[in-house]
Amino acid sequence: MKLQNTLLMSGLLVSGLLNVAHAADAKPCVQYALSAWLIDGKSPYQAFSKCASASVVSDPHITTFKGLAYDHNFPGDYTLMELQDNSGFSVVGRFIVDKANKVSAYTIPEAIKFTWPSHTAELHRGDEGAVLLIDGKVTVLQSNKTVKIGDVGYVSRKGASYFVANNVSDIAAVINSSTFYLDLNVTVPREADTQGLLGNPLNFSLFDRDGADLPVLTDTSDAELNKVSRADFSNYLESWRIANGNVFSSEIAPAIPDYNAKIYTLADIGKKRLERAQIQCEALEAAQEDRFNLNNCLFDMSLGGNKFARSAHHNQPAISRMEVSN
Template sequence: MNIKNTLLLSGLALAGFVNTVYAVENAAPCVSYAEASWFLNGESPYQAFTKCRSGSIVSDPHITTFNGIAYDHNFPGDYALVALQDGTGFSINGRFIFDKANTVSAYTIPKAIQFNWSEHSLEIHRSEDSTLVFLDGAPLKVKNNGKVAIGDVGYIQRKDKSYLIANTQSDIATVVNVNKFYVDINVTVPSETDTVGLLGQPFSLGLLDGNGAALPVTDDSSDTGLGHVTRADFVDFIESWRFNQ
């Protein structure tokens, strides 16, 4: 599995902006569904219609996988959020840093999101005063209500501080909402897509770590309808998807 794992430093000079409006017709169903919801309220649905599943990373941060598992992530570093196993080389990575504004607990917050195709990359960074976007390593300016092509594999749209990134190759849509404190993301994928990473798989109740091993789940004796995962196993699962170990 070839996943790019180096995110640009957010301090790069903003020069050579690209500003190309691009229209995509006949988008795939999951992209169309997420895009319609995004236009309506600036968000992507937590669970889309039957053909699609959504996973999210919000706040400090709370993660909901494609199969509905919810957990908190309080570990700094660069992590694989989504990696497709379909040969396209598409992946979504995230950078998490300690929340310096929180003096009580060691929460982490998303700082940057990276999208990788085999020949293209897109990054969205949160800064104190603005949002920095890079396409293939170069600063990119996306006008409000504008759309910019990502080669022939997708596009990015902007609506105020919210961005929709479409992977038209694999019918995947990601909504990235940026504010002063957080970068929240919601990813919508086809329900049969073979994915790995912190957002799990849409068609399986299990989670696979970075070595392909299933996260051990045992019966909860207090409730036969629930499973139980030890804290140590879960930490190992999260750490297996961290790049800078």
């Protein structure tokens, strides 16, 4: 692992050991993310002072650039990240209700869109890998191939995993696709001024689109748990929801969220089911200790079933977790 970290941070995997298109001109965070992706398909998660990573995985669990974890269980199109500069770059996610599960509150990432002032790239959940659209047109991308996004970036594919590079702003994203959902990891420069559901790499707090701080209280019964009221959380989410029109190249309009719907927590899980999940998650933790999140795993294994277990493999480590009070 120490050798792997050294190679990741030095960029040797990209510039010296592997012959990868675009690598020679890659900026630090794009190079770092690409190196981690080339090793085993994982998103970057090791400590690297120049970059910060955030993720949206499974049903879905969100971890911000600063390490706050929370769940987002409502459908619709939401701004995950946008730069507060003149670049005009943003990342939008579409969440849909997962009808394959009995728990109606589940939503999953169905599509991700990257937007520049003059170009777009979209990835939609598909039967065999993701469906890729460049500037609104379906683009066939074979495994181990790369396609340019105008003069602003590129998309590379490795099996069911996709790497999206923004060469203008030194931002990279890894999208791991399946027939169930898309996992997303975004890496940005640590000094990047971002806003949206993925937060900001320099600020632990979450802010709505108007700049209001989401009031979060520390749970004294758990040093690593924070709580927020349903009303405040709903207002926060709604501020980042794109309510006007359809931003994706799809005839299907985004769903309208019901913020009064049931929000499931670990307290809703029966004792026997939770015990079975605990055993399964302990086995996963032993195999994936470097990026494991127990709360996320228990939630997935108890309510979502085995098909969600893979999310633990791609999950970002979190400093603390935020839960919504019903």
